[in-house]
Amino acid sequence: MSAERSPLAALLALEQQIRTAENAAALHFVIVNDTRMLVEYRQAALFSADGALMAVSGVDAVERSSPFAQWVERACRHLAADRPQVAGAEALSGQDGAEWGDWLPACALWLPLTGPDGRTFGTLLLAREAPWTEADLTLTERAALMAAFALAAHDRPAPWQTLVRRIRQTPRLRLAAVAALVLALIFPVRLSVLAPAEIVASRPAVVRAPMDGTIEAIMVTPNQAVAAGALLASLDRTTLEGRAEVARKAVATAQAELDQVTQQSFFDPKAKAQVAVIKARIEERSAELAQLADQLERSRIKAPRAGTAILDDPAEWQGRPVAVGERILAIADPGEVEIEAWLAPADLILLEAGGPVTVFLNSDPLSALSASLLYVTYEAIARPDGQMAHRVRARLAPDSHARLGRKGTARLDGRRVPLIYWLARRPLGIIRSSLGF
Structure with a gap:
């Protein structure tokens, strides 16, 4: 801190720097470098709530694979506390304690950045050769509170995260959420599969x-x-x-x-x-x-x-x-057309004649053609590309105007099943085919 600047002026100047930080990266830079307005230190490091090194004083970017970053993250895990504390090499054991002097000055100050709602947004570590005084602790605690407020503003949770937190904290909301989830999982939805399709002649003269x-x-x-x-x-x-x-x-x-x-x-x-x-x-x-x-x-x-x-x-x-x-x-009547689709054996679900079929043509993906299922072949046959598939035929609705030869994707709708079955059908099929049960 400059000799001519009072602690209050320094605190206000630091607050201004913190408040005007444009983004999280700029805020991290201000916290580790501009806290010198309040107290003198030789090195500062900022950690996230999970102990990851985010910023170091005097450098623009952190190389987390460097020896210093790896050592200081291990030290952070040992020093983790929910209140400010002064620490030194004696706080670490073994090789990490012996290496303290290689990476940090003798006296370190540990400052948790705790917000108004009790959430911890990170930790600030300040290190210097001189011992820390009570006045230093008072000023740095105020700085830590300002930094926590700023980090909370930049780390504002998404609306869904806020909702999840409220549900966790309110027993009635938890019960309502569980009931809603159960109802959603048993809600009936129509089971459907997709298959490549083509407009073909219904009764061609071969x-x-x-x-x-x-x-x-x-x-x-x-x-x-x-x-x-x-x-x-x-x-x-x-x-x-x-x-x-x-x-x-x-x-x-x-x-x-x-x-x-x-x-x-x-x-x-x-x-x-x-x-x-x-x-x-x-x-x-x-x-x-x-x-x-x-x-x-x-x-x-x-x-x-x-x-x-x-x-x-x-x-x-x-x-x-x-x-x-x-x-x-073949000779075909352009007005007598139907849908031919090829359904992969893995997608073969229970399909009944007359069931709804919706076709989305590649040439007009925004418009859908309605059709009704005629039949699905019992056995899979080889397609021209060598893949095995079941032939599907569907009759187009009378008001459909489709041109021979156009291709697209057909959605074949089957019976209604619970949503949980709709979600788990494919993963369960893969697991059973892989594990053999």
Whole structure:
């Protein structure tokens, strides 16, 4: 303290510094450095309520991993008290007491920073070579009270912390809180799960390969509107046309032979026996030719109904071999759509047909589509990405306007369960699968 400044003036100046601190860090700096306005000391340290070192005089930042910080925190735990006291090396035992002189002057003053409500917000440690006097203790106790008030203002608890403290201190509030918690835990909520979803056709007309062959060309593009009977794709016809040409020539040859034998049969009885054989051969060749003509016609794949073409990249199909019955594309009515979702086995809850389903599309996350559950497959099947999942189908509400192919997330609502079950279902499942009980 300066010789020309009175204790009262110094106390008021320190109070001004403490009151004008902008934040907690600035307040900590003022407490450990500006308390010199009241009393002289060589070193000061400020600890939090749990004994952590927060500030040291003469430095801007505290390195808690430094040897000094570790030693002084251990000393704080030994010196902890709820009233001011003077301490020295004798207050510590063992190695910590022997090292006192390496870190602090001989005389230390321990000042708990206790607020008006009895809460302790920290501790101030002042150390110097000269012993502490009664006048020093009186001034520092006043400074400690001011610092505690300021720390309380900067460490004002949140409203919920104040409420918790009031509940703990009031038996009736504790009883009411327990009752409210029990009621909340048994409050029924709807159990729900989320699953990736897509808008798909409800009754698509699947177009399949009519025979084994090779795709020559795809005549439509994805999402193209097609009319009934429109050409969709064609298979390679080279082999069929060659066989049909051979069959036509065989029929023509057999017909010419039949005409010749028929004329001879008027003069040669033996020729009459060959007429029936040749007619049978013509019928066989004609049937083969008709079959080839039918295959040639079926190689031109046409739309069974009007709608929108659903297929992958047409270029990937060109030249691709297909087997009979293999799916090539589908024709869907844009107005006949439903929800297809994939539910992970871990999320499979009890879902009843007709249950509510809500869909949030990626393209319009602020709007929800309402649907009703149609079915959930019994067994999980492999998805295109290799993951196992249960297929879910849901019917959209009549007023829903959804476009084919849009994707999003479906929320499937199940039965109502207590809130405590809703909160504990997933953790309990993980614990049981991990521990095996």
